[in-house]
Amino acid sequence: MxxxxxxxxxxxxxxxxxxxxxxxSPHLPGQTDEHTVLNLAADFSSMLTDPLNCGRSQxxxxxxxxxxxxxxxxxxxxxxxxxxxxxxxxxxxxxxxxxxxxxxxxxxxxxxxxxxxxxxxxxxLRQLPPYNGFGTFEDSAVNCNILDPLLNPPVQSMRQFLQESGQGLDCRILRFNARRISDQDDSKEFEFEYVISCYMADNTISVYKSSGQNSGCGSGMIIGKRKLLKPNQSMRTINTYPEYYTYEDLYVGAQVEMDRFKFKIIGCDEYTLKFMENFPHRFPKANIGLILDKLRLRLQDNYKMFVSQYMKQARLDPVPYAEFSSAIHKVLGEDIKEQEVLHLGRRFQKVDPQFEINQEELRSLVQTNLRRKLFFEFSKLEENYHKYDVDKSGMVKKKEFMYVLKGARLPLSRDLVCALEQSFAPHEESIVNYTEFIKFLNYKKYPAPECPPMNTMMYMQGNTRRSDLTRSKLSNIQVDVAEFIKALGMEEQFIRENS
Known part of the structure; x- marks a missing residue:
């Protein structure tokens, strides 16, 4: 209910x-009344109550x-x-x-x-006979339990298929970079990179071999899209449903064995990282809260030593990702995976603009986009800012400025909106003159030179987006240690225990 x-x-x-x-059971009318009325004659004056209550049910x-x-x-x-x-x-x-x-x-x-x-x-139920090699294991199991398997095919999870199927540009395919590993690393095959793709809709996996430059070896699919067994299982001998690899078994730092090929996952693409961060309840290794809890538990005794290695002239300066990763591994050892450190680095990455935004170029680019999309509701936008400007000073805080800006649904890309935020309200305590901002947008009264067509995403990428933590850029990443220590939240506890 x-x-x-x-x-x-x-x-x-x-x-x-x-x-x-x-x-x-349902009662008849009057059956549950306290008194039974006897009708002795035709008129209503000759009615008596039954003192014995003969017709009343107990x-x-x-x-x-x-x-x-x-x-x-x-x-x-x-x-x-x-x-x-x-x-x-x-x-x-x-x-x-x-x-x-x-x-x-x-x-x-x-x-x-x-x-x-x-x-x-x-x-x-009786145990299944060994798999005969025809069809899939599930098909053979249905053939053993049901007289007519054509009428009862193996049941698949339609909910998983509908929820995890690709929708538009959201492909729901997790891709990982891997290298082959072996006890005797004497073959050139182990120098190539492999792409392991995990399809969320049906938990199938494929492995693609990418050839290196001037290697003389071709690239191609070495394992087709299908469900892959976990090691130490043989389809010829098992008589129970086998265990397959799923997305939970794939992460940076994991070692997997697929069709007698041993791989070590060394990286993943940006889509996979963002997908894990958007669903932390399904990917514990991308859950920042769980990772920080693990660190707090280990740093209870040596928190002062951990923080002191980052102190330079009584301040916490950003450190390279490699130094941050080695410090985290030194604290947790084997209890933390490289995937978890990767998400920590992404979460507390130091973001610095690569170059200053040219105000005239940005104004021309924004007005050109508004003119092409036929946006002209500048007076309505100003009225929305008036609601937050109680003193009629023409100034609002950054939080109120962004409320109105995002609520107006300007026909601008996300990169341009981030560029406007960085230009007019770069800090949390910024006060914005919304009158000047509306003049900045109004192409009717204050037109700017028209901007030639360009890819706004590529133009604004260097200013507004966080750089991707791919393997080729890890050496250039700086981790904001001050924000990381603040997120740990152990400073007050440390002062309280030592006071």
Whole structure:
């Protein structure tokens, strides 16, 4: 009954009434009345009440004497088991009936009992014969359990297929860079890079070999798109459903064995990193909160030593990613994976503009885009800013400035909106003159020279976007240690313990 439940899922099954014992059938009109009226004549003046109440049915109701923990009662034809009560009820029964009530374990519902029976029946089924090599293992298993497998094909998760299928530019394919590993690394095959693609819709995996420059070796697919078995399993001998690789087994730093090929994952693309960061509940190695909790637990004893290695002239300067990664690995050792350190570096990356934005070029670019999209509601935009300008000073805070800017839905790309924010409100404490900002946008009253066609994403990428933490750029990344220490939140605890 979710539509009748409150905020925490509780609902009223039966309102406050007398609860009859046993099964109750619908009563005839007047059957439950307290008095029975006898009509002795045709007129209404000759009516008497029946003192014996011969036609009245006797209904017994539940009282406090009938309620016992561990026993069941009939509530409108439903069997309800009492297994616990509150403290007031325990005190009531102790004082009135001298009965000590102790909670019972919650009994299983009929649905849970039916599920358990189905599981026990499935466990008692005969073991499957070894896989014969025809079709997939699931097809062969259906052929063994069902007389006509064509009428009952293997059931696939349609919910997973519909939720994880690609939609537009969102392909839902996670791609990882990998290298082959071996005990005897004497072959040139181990110098090439491989791309492991994981398809979220059906948990299938493919491996593509990319050839190096002037290597003389061709590139191509070495493992086609299919479900891949985990190691130490043989399709010829197993008689239970096998275990396959899924997206949970693939991350930077993991070693996997696929069709007797051993790989070590050394990187992933930007889409995979962003996808993991957008769904941290599904990817624990991208969950910044869990990673910081792991660090706090280890840094309880040596927090001062950890912070002191970054102190330079009584301040915390940004450090290269390689130095930050080695410090994290020194603290946690094998308990942290390279994927987790990678997401920490992305989260606390020091962002510096590569060059100053030319105001005239930006103004020309913004006005050209507004003119092409036929945007002319500048007066309405100014009215929205007036709502936040209580003093009528023409100035608003950055938070209010961005509220109106994003709420106006200007026909500008995300890069241009970020460039406007960086130009007019670069800091959190910035105060913006919205009158000058509207003049900056208004191409009718204050036109700027028209800008030639250009790729705005490529033009603004150097100013507004965070650089990607790919392997080729790791050496240029600077990690903001001050923000990282602030996110740990152990400074106050350290001062309190040592004061």
């Amino acid at each position: 979710p539509e009748y439940a409150d905020e925490i899922g509780r609902y009223t099954l039966l309102k406050k009434i007398k609860l009859p014992k046993g099964s109750v 209904i017994t109701y539940y009282t406090d004497k009938d309620l016992r923990l561990g026993e069941s009662i009939n509530v409108g034809g439903r069997k309800v088991v009492l297994y616990d009560c509150d403290e007031f009820t325990r005190t009531y029964y102790k004082l009135k009936y001298d009965i000590d009530y102790h909670p019972f374990p919650r009994p299983k519902t009929d649905y849970e009992l039916s599920e358990d029976s189905l599981i026990s029946i499935n466990n008692k």
